[in-house]
Amino acid sequence: DNWSMDDTLACVDILKQKILPRANMFAYGQVESPYGSGQFIKDLREHFGKDERVITSEIRDKEAIVGSIKEFLGKGK
Structure with missing residues (x-):
């Protein structure tokens, strides 16, 4: 978790400007x-x-990890 809004806004900017234009x-x-x-x-x-x-x-717990991975992979291109 990011503890300040400054960190969050920096992450959002990096995602918008650097990561998402290069990743699917x-x-x-x-x-x-x-x-x-x-x-x-x-x-x-x-x-x-x-x-x-x-x-x-x-x-929510370690049993939910596989479900999350399936969510991620199910949305990939």
Whole structure:
């Protein structure tokens, strides 16, 4: 999780300007944690919610990892 909005905005800019123009997909899995807020996945969805190249998945526990990988791979081109 990014702890400041400055980090988040920098990540969003890097995704928009550097990564997405060169990649057909960006996948982000948010692992649930008692210590983090999970805010970054919400921020990604806010900024890229309609962009089919950005795939997000919430990973609640280790049993959910395979499902998240399937989500990522199922959206690839």
